[in-house]
Amino acid sequence: MMLRKPVPLLRGQRRPFHHPTFSYRTNFSQSCPFSWNAIHEPYDYTRARLMVNENHEMAIRRVKFNMSELGKRAAESVAFSHDQCVNVKGLPDGMFNKAFLFTMQDGTQVVGKVPNPNAGRPHYTTASEVATMDFVRNKLNTPVPKILAWSSNASENPVGAEYILMEKVGGIQLNKVWPRMNIKQRFELVKTIARYQKAWMSKSFIQYGSLYYSKDLQSNSGCILVNEDGSRFKDDRFAIGPSTGRGFLDDGRIDVDFDRGPWDKLYGYKLAIGFRELACVQEMPQLPRSILGLYGPGTYRRSRSKKIAAIRDYLRMVHFFLPTDDSISSACLWHPDLHVANIFVNPENLSEVVGIIDWQSTEVLPLFDHARQPYFLDYDGPPATGLDPPDFPRDFDQLNPDEKIKAERLYLNMSLATLYRKLTYGKNKRLFKAMEFQQTSSFDMMLFAQNLLIDGEALYRARAIELEEEWSCLPGVQASGNLPFPLQYTTGEVRSIHEDADKAIRSMELMRGVKESLGELWPEKGIVPLERYDEVRELLKHVKTDLINQLANSEEEKTGWDKAWPFDN
Known part of the structure; x- marks a missing residue:
């Protein structure tokens, strides 16, 4: 499908004491x-x-x-x-x-x-x-x-x-200096962050949830902390209470009543995620809109019943997804959003971290849920999975100047991510094992179940059926004595699930086309800068018109696509 391309676009120091000025609404x-x-x-x-x-x-x-x-x-x-x-x-x-x-x-x-x-x-x-x-x-x-x-x-x-x-906080935000730091400076900073991550693992808890002062919870019982050597001690000043994580709040979940913890067992915590999604699907007056796919006539049709079926599949299987290695399931406190705007560094020594901010919504979770590379190392390209450095592009000399710049930037990012993995492997084996668990089907099935309220139920059910082929290899299944695959469907049900998955993929491809049409104007997470709002709104109107004209074969289908459009008119 060809959609209309976007029109090409043209491309201080604070005074400490002064009289009232309101030159810009957010800079008063x-x-x-x-x-x-x-x-x-x-x-x-x-x-x-x-x-x-x-x-x-x-x-x-x-x-x-x-x-x-x-x-x-x-x-x-x-x-x-x-x-x-x-x-x-x-x-x-x-x-x-x-x-x-x-x-x-x-x-x-x-x-x-x-x-x-x-x-x-x-x-x-x-x-x-x-x-x-x-x-x-x-x-x-x-x-x-x-x-x-x-x-x-x-x-x-x-x-x-x-x-x-x-x-x-003193220093300067990392996002102000990161683009001009060379790989040696960046890696020195990565090593600093890795040391803090190791410190976060030095004390774990015996419950999952979020951390509070004991006096701020109805139960004033304190908490048990576990040192790296396995010894335990009680801290009466702090306690584990209900989770404040964004997964328990966003997209209307904040208004629904369900179990928010704390949880004594890993299985109880993972079950609670499924029951959370189930409660929200069943009780919300209207399902939240998704911008991952365009769900119009002839494509996948979202419904409460299909979401509930996917969540129940998760609840039947989740026990078998849990890792058998207790060391990667320990309850750790971790920064939830370690990106360049939340890290402050010394401008005279860029590898020295002088402050880490924004600890809101921090959770005490199993280490394998935390164990990912810091967000500031993320990039748009193939993920770093091994310990060997990436190969430099063989056709580099044949690239034009712009392509060379992109290739060099990608190589730098991939190299840095690989260095982080190698550093973690050498200095923090437990964290590395947790990162490796994130590459498994078990982790994927737990991760994607966390947002079934919004999207993904069709592909989740299809993936759950395919999981039967590797069922006996899952650690949780082996530890339970090779129990039989828990999902039983008729041939007709399997065919219907795969048809839904194919339609969901088509829906996502349509939205991907919209995203490509908008290019840099795409409203990531539905958000656009103030100065671009009118431009993005007008362009979305044109894209919507083009899409409906190409996909709708009747007035009824036009109405259906109009209702399916997730953006405000």
Whole structure:
């Protein structure tokens, strides 16, 4: 199918103290103290626009609070009076929080963070983030901002919202320097991060969930920690409680009642994921839209019954997916989003990490769920799977200048990922074993089941049937005495499942065509920069019109494709 190609596109230092200016909605700055309550820019999500269900998405990113009181708390957190806070600046919006930089009369700076409604359940998300940062900073010797003040109860503090006040991290964000770092500098940084990952594994837990202070949970029983040598000790100050992970919150899951933990056993945790997806599919008034495929007339048709069937397949099989090596199932605390914007480095020594931020939604999970290369090593190309360095392109001399630049960049990225694997193999065998488990069918079947609410049920069921051929080789099956394959389907049911899978692939191919038509304007996760919104919206309209004209053979089919279009009109 040929879709219309996009039209070709043409291609400071903060002043510390100054009078009110609002030159850009997300870059406001204002002297303190004064009443912020009449100004509503700080409360709305202003960093980007959303192309899917925007009214709802904007609403769950809006939070109103008393900015004057937050500034006062910021000043008090560093032993200043409220009138000694002389400047406040809005930091770029995150998807789940508002952030602000407060500057005191002597130049001391404090970062304030206010969670949006979509950040997590009241109390739990903030309480867990604070306890996690404390534990990582003081128990796992990782450079994390010091918490100065916080509240997880919006109704009992004068700010009128949950908040966290913390030290401002020194150094410079890694994303500012990463592009100009050579491979030696990058690898030195990778080694630094690997040392912190090893520190995170130095203490594990005996439950899965998220970390809290004991006093912030109804059960004040403390937690059991396990050292690397297997010895155990009790810490009364911390406790494992309900998960604050994004998988238990996003796409409407935050409003559904299901088991959020904590869990004493790995099997109980993995079962809870299936029952979570089942509860959401059954109870949500409307299934969330997917932008992985275009599900219109003649393609795969999503339904609750098909999703439920896939989830039940998972629940029947999950026990056999679990690894038999307990060392890679240990409950570890891990940073959930280790990308270049969350790592701060010393500008004079780029391999020195001076701060790691954004510990919100951190979970204590089995090591094999955490064990992936840091996100800042991700790239668009073949994954690094071995320990040997990649081959340099043999036809490099025949490439044009632009192709050579891309080839060199890909080779650098592949080499760095391989170096990380080799370093992990040599210095952290347990983590490497966990990474290897991620290459198995067992892990894939657990991973893809985590988002069946949104998409993938057709391919999941087809893959589950194919799993019968390798069933006896799965570690969990061997440990259970080679029990028979648990899924039994008639010939007609198998044929129907494979037909659905073929139609789902067709649906994804159609969406892939839309994505290619938009090129760099594609709204990843439905998000587009403010300055590109009108352009993307107009282009999506043209692509939609072209697609309907090419695929619809009747007025009824035109209506069907119009309803199937996932983006806002």
